[in-house]
Amino acid sequence: xxxxxxxxxxxxxxxxxxxxxxxxxxxxxxxxxxxxxxxxxxxxxxxxxxxxxxxxxxxxxxxxxxxxxxxxxxxxxxxxxxxxxxxxxxxxxx
Ligand code: SF4
Ligand code: SF4
Numbered sequence: 001x002x003x004x005x006x007x008x009x010x011x012x013x014x015x016x017x018x019x020x021x022x023x024x025x026x027x028x029x030x031x032x033x034x035x036x037x038x039x040x041x042x043x044x045x046x047x048x049x050x051x052x053x054x055x056x057x058x059x060x061x062x063x064x065x066x067x068x069x070x071x072x073x074x075x076x077x078x079x080x081x082x083x084x085x086x087x088x089x090x091x092x093x094x
Pocket of ligand 1: 026030031032034036037038039040048055071072073074077078
């Protein structure tokens, strides 16, 4: 059996996105002072990107791994909590 790629594995997950409440908020003003922007390579879902020098973030597709919360070097840049109720990622295998 052929091993699944990361993209294949991410593709089987299901997300119930809470359009009213973002469970992660990013203060992009603080991000302007962050030169290395480790979130852009550490997030396994690639939700942090840079466009025209500005950090962009989309919480839909978040795997709730907490990596960005730990790796971010600027206190206050990320406000992080688990999604409420039935919202968030639903991991599915196979
Ligand atoms: S690591 Fe933190 S401060 Fe740096 S760009 Fe990412 S969210 Fe912003
Ligand atoms: S919790 Fe994990 S998947 Fe979600 S944005 Fe942070 S690093 Fe990416």
